[in-house]
Amino acid sequence: MNSQxxxxxxxxxxxxxxxxxxxxxxxxxxxxxxLALREELRKRQIFPHAVRQEKLHxxxxxxxxxxxxxxxxTSRGTGLTxxxxxxxxxxxxxKVVVKTRWLVILWMSILPLGSYRIREDxxxxxxxxxxxxxxxxxxVITGWMQTGSVVILLGCAxxxxxxxxxxS
Numbered sequence: 779m780n781s782q783x784x785x786x787x788x789x790x791x792x793x794x795x796x797x798x799x800x801x802x803x804x805x806x807x808x809x810x811x812x813l814a815l816r817e818e819l820r821k822r823q824i825f826p827h828a829v830r831q832e833k834l835h836x837x838x839x840x841x842x843x844x845x846x847x848x849x850x851x852t853s854r855g856t857g858l859t860x861x862x863x864x865x866x867x868x869x870x871x872x873k874v875v876v877k878t879r880w881l882v883i884l885w886m887s888i889l890p891l892g893s894y895r896i897r898e899d900x901x902x903x904x905x906x907x908x909x910x911x912x913x914x915x916x917x918v919i920t921g922w923m924q925t926g927s928v929v930i931l932l933g934c935a936x937x938x939x940x941x942x943x944x945x946s
Contacts, residue, residue, distance in 0.1 A: 786814035795822060803832040838908065845879065845894060845907045855885035860896065860905075862917035873898040874908065878917040886928055887921035 790798060801807075802815060802824075819829070860877040874897045881889040895909040 782810045783814050786811045787817065790814055790818040793818075795824060798822070798824060799828060799832040800836075802829045803836055841894075841910065842907045845892075845910075856883050858882070858891065860894070861887060861921055862914065864914060864917065866895070866911075876911050876914055876917075878914055878921065880921060886925040888925065890918045890921065893917065 790801075793801070798815070798819060802819060807815060819825075859880055859882050861880050862878050863875040864877075865874075866876055874895060876893055877896050878893045879891040880887045881891060890913060893911045893914040894907050895911055896905045897908055898905050
C-alpha cells in the first residue's frame with residue numbers, strides 16, 4: 779500500500795495547482811490516492827476552502843453550459859426562453875433575479891422547465907445562470923394565465939368571425 783501511495787504522490791507532484799484542485803473537487807478517488815492527494819494539497823498550502831470554491835465553480839459552469847443555451851427563434855416565437863423576474867431577497871436587487879425557463883410555442887408559454895437564479899450582465903447572452911431554484915409557481919400561473927387569455931381571445935375572435943360569416 780505504501781508503494782501505491784508513493785506512486786500517487788509522485789504523480790500528483792507533477793500536477794499543476796489547477797489540476798490538483800480539479801482532481802480534488804471531482805472526488806471519487808481510492809483511499810490511497812485520496813491520502814496522497816491530501817498530502818500534496820497540504821504541501822502546496824491549498825486549503826479545503828479552495829477545493830470547495832472549485833467545486834462550486836465547476837457546478838456553476840456545468841449549469842451555465844446546460845441551461846445557458848436558450849435556442850429561441852424569434853421569427854417563429856418557438857423554443858426555450860426565460861420569463862418572469864422575482865427578487866428572493868433584498869440583497870438580490872443588484873441584477874440577480876429568479877426567472878422560469880419555458881418551452882414557448884408561438885410566443886405562448888406552454889411548459890415550465892424550471893426556475894433559476896440569474897445575474898444580468900454584459901456577456902454575449904446578457905445573463906449568467908447562478909443556481910437552480912425550486913419552481914416559482916407564481917411565475918408558472920402567470921405564464922399559463924397569459925397563454926390562456928390569448929387562447930380565449932383567439933377563440934372568441936374565431937366564434938365572432940364564424941357568426942359574422944353565417945349571418946351575411
